Amino acid sequence: MSLHAQHFFTDLLDLPVHERRVIGDACYAVLSPDSPLRLRIEFAQTIREREYGGLRLSILHPDRGALDHAYLSFADHGTFAVRDARLGKQPGHDGYGVVRDWHHDDTSPWIGAAVIPLSDAIQDYLKVWTPEPSPPSSADSARRRPAQLDTDPEPSRGCWLTDADFVTRLHQATPLWLDIVDSVLDDGLPLTQALTGSREHAAQLLEIPPAFGLLIEAEAAARIVHAAGLPAGTLRGASVAQGLSHIATLPVEDQHHLVRAAARGSTIDAPAHLPGQARPAPPPQPSPAHTR
Structure with missing residues (x-):
């Protein structure tokens, strides 16, 4: 039911x-x-x-x-x-x-x-x-009415990469989206599916234009992979996709830990059963001394 x-x-x-x-x-x-x-x-x-x-x-x-x-x-x-x-x-x-x-x-x-x-x-x-705020004056109500009716988030000023305030909004949206992903995992959705959907909810929940939702998804994915101690590389490379594929095979509780660590911006030790996790190379052994 x-x-x-x-x-x-x-x-x-x-x-x-x-x-x-x-x-x-x-x-x-x-x-x-x-x-x-x-x-x-x-x-x-x-x-x-x-x-x-x-x-x-x-x-x-x-x-x-x-x-x-x-x-x-x-x-x-x-x-x-x-x-x-x-x-x-x-x-x-x-x-x-x-x-x-x-x-x-x-x-x-x-x-x-x-x-x-x-x-x-x-x-x-x-x-x-x-x-509850104090009742506004009629002049204040007239000034605020257009802003209240306009629910579209404020776009960037010029190139978004050079708009410091807009970039800050993007950074603030990422941990919030990771918190949403952590909650959606409880519904049995795969990690890769739980990560998607920010474009539909960017304006209402993240206060960014919907077109920038993909940036939030990509940044969240890279943070999760980094939290597992796996190489993230560039967002366009294959490292993030490979890392997510590995993480998706873990028990849901381990995935929760990684998503929460990503939201905090920290790195945790990857579980021992993580597929593809490279083991550190043993330290070199000293060569035996030669005697005459």
Whole structure:
């Protein structure tokens, strides 16, 4: 049974956000047009595989990563109270207050679910991170209205390589995209597939023009390969592709570690079973002394 994440996050949850996008089974949202903060909402898995007991909220910053996390329980917010009462389930019973993705039928698990308490809790949580500004004057409102209606990110000034501010925006977008990749890996997508898609979400989530999404994908891929201690070479060369192919054969948990290390800009020791990992050459042995 699908979690119907798109329907749940976009049609059912009432979120006071500027923009939202569903990627896999997670929702990413821009809190306000002038804020660098992003909200990520995921289904929180229980100790059982593909069983979820609530929502996990994260506040993300492009430079400092995850700033805060919160957990909202379905049981505490009465999400499935009607369903469980109809089935005679009580706290402690198997299946109480959870949603499962064990079957392959297309029945939505959110039919009859009460999501208003969840929406209210998320709104209360976001008030901490987006305090209400003082009411602007009529002149301020007139000046700000065009900027609020224009959702296209500001393009570079001339050649993007010589625009220091624009290059800084590109650098800030890369760790945020790596954080998204780390989340999407939980949905069972291959690493190479999880890396793609920045062009579709560049404007809303990364605040860069969509045409530059490929640069973010390429930089993220090179960072992951570098984090594994593999040669990255140039972005147009074969080293990055070969490195990603090697990394994609690793267990998902190892891939998570590499993606997180890449987001931090650090390098970790590659796992011993990494295919193609060259072993260091042994130190040369001294030649035996000759005697007469």
